[in-house]
Amino acid sequence: MALTVCTWNINSVRLRAGLVERLLREAAPDILCLQETKTPVDKFPAEPFAALGYHALAARGDKGYNGVAILSRAPLEPLPHVDFCGKGDARHVAARTGSGLEIHNFYVPAGGDEPDRNINAKFAHKLDFVAEMADWGRGRAGPAIAVGDLNIAPGEDDVWSHRELLKVVSHTPVEVEAFEKARAAGGWADVTRDLTPEGKLYTWWSYRAKDWALSDRGRRLDHVWASADVAPTARRVTVLKGARGWDKPSDHAPVIAEFDL
Template identity: 70%
Template sequence: MPFTLATWNINSVRLRADLVGRLLREEAPDVLCLQECKSPVDKIPAEVFAALGYPHMVARGQKGYNGVAILSRLPLEDAGHRDMCGKGDARHVAARLETGVTIHNFYVPAGGDEPDRTVNEKFGHKLDFLTEMRDWFRDGRPEKSILVGDLNIAPREDDVWSHKDLLKVVSHTPIEVDHLGQVQEAGAWVDVTRADFPDGKLYSWWSYRARDWDAADRGRRLDHVWASADIAAAGHGSRILRAARGWDKPSDHVPVFATFDL
């Protein structure tokens, strides 16, 4: 049976519970992975989502920061999490569907403003986080797995509004792109979105700082859907819900979708 999955950095699941509800009602993905929930797990409004037909949730949370959750109308089980860099941050959670498919939901650190780890600890944390991801997948190449989330890197030239202007801007610097590429190679992950859209500009994030984000269209593709090599051919139907950036009090990210015939 095919199922549709969406990933979305919601930038506070409690503040934007209505937007999550709107997405569930209007788009009805079978599984929704959220990042930057900014909430302890017991404060996530799970009852609101259950009432909309999503009674299953696996999550990791903390007060005011980070947080990842997987909502589903399909039964799933908690498949654990990894404490990346040993910081105790809620930046990864995994769940397993009854079909045996494991879904990894990641929120990679943004990395601060200065792309130099000698002066910016946050950038060093981001690079170390990616290195640990690489080593983890290198130690055990994933099978029957999907990796999604806000990876906070736009790797390709056509994943940003201007490759030249963003080469020294955190999220598109060569060292970040190289680190993310090593993660992808280590796990033999396939970028499902780009498999469906091999050419052309694609964005999933537009800054709050833009006076008119739509007209300026200075976006970046920071949100990703990857699949392990053994199931990548089952992925299709990718799309990015750009319209969600124009919803009332939106996140600066929008949902990214893919369907899997598994």
């Protein structure tokens, strides 16, 4: 049975509900994981998505920032979220499908501008969050897919310029090391890179660029991980780069992974 899972930092689900509807109509993933929804759950615009067949929803939200949600056409069993760093912010949501597959959706802190935990509390929070992801993953078991905006571009081909971004938050060596420790601790496969081992690959392009497509100065911040018992079933991962050019878009593009489970 084929299962498609999409991850997308939507940068306000209420502002961009129409773009979510377009994605659901055109790409029709079985499961859609959204980050940075920026809305309390009681304000989440679930109705138009349900009208398209996505009746199942597991969500957490904060007013104006953070927020994660899982939408599905098939029923979901909500699972307890993990309160990473004990801050109570909505950065993780989880659910289980009818087949027993766990879906974990993450929104890792961006980390601010200065890559020094001693002078930048946001960067310290990011590193602590990812370290706790490693501890969590080490103790987790069972078939699972973990997706989300992890706000780290780990490889040289995951950024437009490895040399120029080595001291820029999202690609610094300390972040990449933390990222790989978290991935390895949980036994996760980086599905996107396993299926596309070579070549530049981005999922985010800054709003600051006058012509984001022409300059193409992107970063691969959005990831699909799979547990060891699920990873061999991965068949395809596609970055829907065109969505970055939709009207009033998110600065992230959706990433869709297909599995033969």
